[in-house]
Amino acid sequence: MGTWRTFDVQGEAAVANARNVVKAAIENGAAFFDSSPMYGEAERVLGWAAKGMRDAVQIATKVWADTASQGWAQAKRSLSFFEGRIELYQVHNLLNWKEHLDMMERLKDEGKVLTVGATHYSSFSFPELHRVMESGRITAVQVPYNVEQREIERDILPLAADLGLGVVIMRPFGGGSLLRHASVEGLTPLKPFGVNTWSQALLKWILSDPRCHVAIPATSSSMHMEENAAAGNPPWFGDDEREYVFRVAGKL
Helix, strand or coil: CECCCCCCCCHHHHHHHHHHHHHHHHCCCCCCEECCCHHCCCHHHHHHCCCCCCHCCCEEEEEECHHHHHHHHHHHHHHHHHCCCCCEEEEEHHHHHHHHHHHHHHHHHHHHHHEEEEEECHHHHHHHHHHHHHHCCEEEEEEEECCCCCCHHHHHHHHHHHCCCCCEECCCCHHHHHEEEEECCCHHHHHHCCCCHHHHHHHHHHHHCCCCCCEEEEECHHHHHHHHHHHCCCCCCCHHHHHHHHHHHCCC
């Protein structure tokens, strides 16, 4: 799951709620958490929420810095939150990616980072992301993908599949816009696939493409976390079901 905004919180009650969301995720088989230094308090809150459960989760976070020295300072801070290890360390929006990949590779050699990746939210930067993917220096990418935003189908997904790269999907609900007018009407054909909500339909639409490995919707609700996690279980949509979700979502 993502932590932008939802884990950028302060106060005992809000932080305790974040821990409940982490527990619900783990209990329902959704153990991948994505954060970033640019998300305010999110890294700190995620680290606290996962305390005592660190071995049950996979932490993905990022470097967002103009200089190498700033990147090292962020890395030190992030590692302190996550008990000295990060499962997926990413260059956020490709900012100063060459220098930051040098740092990440060093941390990987030291056993503090398991895998290295890069992210970008804008299709205008996909040509540069394409070059980073082909460099052989990363093993995962994080990009936006949903029924309205499908640019990665042209180049990023095929290249990732060819290179054997992991793909993390951000914005599965289009920043929430795909859910604002949603209703349960139209879900009946998807019931055999374990789909009971539009959030599940949208997530399963993504994860039914075998080139997409993880989707990271953000939530501050344990109940929604459980619902979202259920979308990660088979059976998967075929082409007809994916086309159906695409058509119906366009009418919402």
